[in-house]
Amino acid sequence: MPRRAFVVFNPASGHGRGARLMAGYLSLLDTHLPGFRHGITTRPGEESVLAEQALQDGFELIVAVGGDGTWGSVADRIIASGRNDVALGILAAGTGNDFGRNFGLATRTPDDAVRTLAEGRVVRVDAGRVTSAGSPTAAAPGTPGTTSPRYFINVVGFGFDVAVIETSRGARFLKGELLYKATALRQLFTFRGVQLTLTPDRELGVDGKYLLVTLSKGPFFGGGIPIAPAAELADGMLDACAIGDANPLARAGLFHQASTGRHVLSSRVHSRRDTRFVLDFETAPKYEVDGDVWQAEGTEVVIEVAPNALSIVVPA
Numbered sequence: 670m671p672r673r674a675f676v677v678f679n680p681a682s683g684h685g686r687g688a689r690l691m692a693g694y695l696s697l698l699d700t701h702l703p704g705f706r707h708g709i710t711t712r713p714g715e716e717s718v719l720a721e722q723a724l725q726d727g728f729e730l731i732v733a734v735g736g737d738g739t740w741g742s743v744a745d746r747i748i749a750s751g752r753n754d755v756a757l758g759i760l761a762a763g764t765g766n767d768f769g770r771n772f773g774l775a776t777r778t779p780d781d782a783v784r785t786l787a788e789g790r791v792v793r794v795d796a797g798r799v800t801s802a803g804s805p806t807a808a809a810p811g812t813p814g815t816t817s818p819r820y821f822i823n824v825v826g827f828g829f830d831v832a833v834i835e836t837s838r839g840a841r842f843l844k845g846e847l848l849y850k851a852t853a854l855r856q857l858f859t860f861r862g863v864q865l866t867l868t869p870d871r872e873l874g875v876d877g878k879y880l881l882v883t884l885s886k887g888p889f890f891g892g893g894i895p896i897a898p899a900a901e902l903a904d905g906m907l908d909a910c911a912i913g914d915a916n917p918l919a920r921a922g923l924f925h926q927a928s929t930g931r932h933v934l935s936s937r938v939h940s941r942r943d944t945r946f947v948l949d950f951e952t953a954p955k956y957e958v959d960g961d962v963w964q965a966e967g968t969e970v971v972i973e974v975a976p977n978a979l980s981i982v983v984p985a
Contacts, residue, residue: 674730674786675723676707677716677743679762682735687762690779694734694760697783705732714808714815720746721813730756730982732786736763737823741959745820746813748796748978756980758786764837765960767889768823771902772983781984789982794902796978797821797886799958802966806955819958822979824890824897825972826957827948828863829881829912832856833891834957853891857921862914865950869909869943878914880923884946884972885910888930898930899942905976906942913937945973 676698680688691709698705706728708719716733720743723731733743740759747755759769760782766775774782800818808815837852866876883890885897885908897908912923915937926932933940948954948970955964 673728674702674705674732674758675726675728676705676732676734677719677739678707678709679716679735679739680709682739683763687735690762693779694783697780701783701787712809714742714805714812716742717746717812717814724750724752724755729754730758730786732758732760734760734762736761736766736960737768738960739763740768741822741961742814744796744822744979748820748975749814753980756791756982758982765890765892767891767893768887768959770889770893771887785984786982788985790985791980792983793977794979794981795886795905796975797825797884797907798973798975799825800971800973801969803963806962806964819963820975820978821886821959823887823959824883824885826890827865827882827954828879829856829860830883830890831955831957831962832860834960834962850892853924857924858917863950863954865948867909867911867941868947869941870945871943872941875911875939879911880914880920881912882948883910894927895930896927898933903977905974906944907946907972907974909941909943909946911939945971947971
């Protein structure tokens with residue numbers, strides 16, 4: 670197990686959940702991971718800055734406290750560094766915490782989650798990589814990791830997913846999975862769909878107007894929805910799911926089916942598995958990377974797998 674640990678706290682994660690959990694996590698870390706150091710973000714994208722500094726200071730375990738966006742940003746810096754001796758640890762404090770569901774870390778109690786950092790095991794998993802030029806819409810220009818290529822650990826999404834994330838930012842009362850589902854229900858009636866062409870390297874592509882397209886390493890997104898039920902973290906592949914556009918009633922049906930993964934049986938849904946995908950749009954699109962919204966610089970977005978790219982601490 671890695672010994673020297675640095676912990677990145679994002680108090681803004683989960684609409685403030687990160688701030689509420691911070692004192693408890695600090696106390697538990699003192700108990701189970703004595704000698705750790707930590708930093709607290711004060712602006713979007715600063716988790717990348719803190720992770721870069723931790724890498725330069727020689728830490729062997731970098732723990733990200735937040736949700737998928739925070740975890741993905743820290744993982745991006747670890748992978749980009751090329752250091753195979755550094756592992757990622759995750760503590761859940763976000764909205765969806767979808768990547769952590771693969772290891773049961775999204776639902777563990779804080780005590781169990783922190784104990785995992787000290788007593789768990791290290792495994793290697795794949796990542797994905799967006800190679801086309803783009804930048805996040807929130808982080809300040811020049812922040813480490815805010816230009817492509819950008820690594821991701823869970824999912825890149827286009828269309829409906831981006832609209833839901835941007836709309837949910839202004840929510841004041843709903844939290845977590847309920848927030849995503851309520852916002853998604855609203856967007857089922859208002860989102861206009863997106864015209865695109867999806868081209869895998871070795872399979873037949875698809876083109877047309879789509880409600881949602883995801884490229885996944887993990888099966889879950891949107892607070893536990895198995896959007897890519899067959900996806901695996903260490904199989905060297907990306908799983909694409911392209912859901913065709915439809916009227917609001919048909920959209921609602923697809924959304925309900927997606928909650929159990931049965932959407933993949935619909936004739937409106939196209940699933941593909943490959944190591945590389947090219948997506949072409951009429952205008953430069955926005956897309957989400959592990960929950961953070963990015964703006965592409967051009968109309969073509971290229972996404973590929975990065976096999977065996979990241980070490981992560983998981984329950985023993």
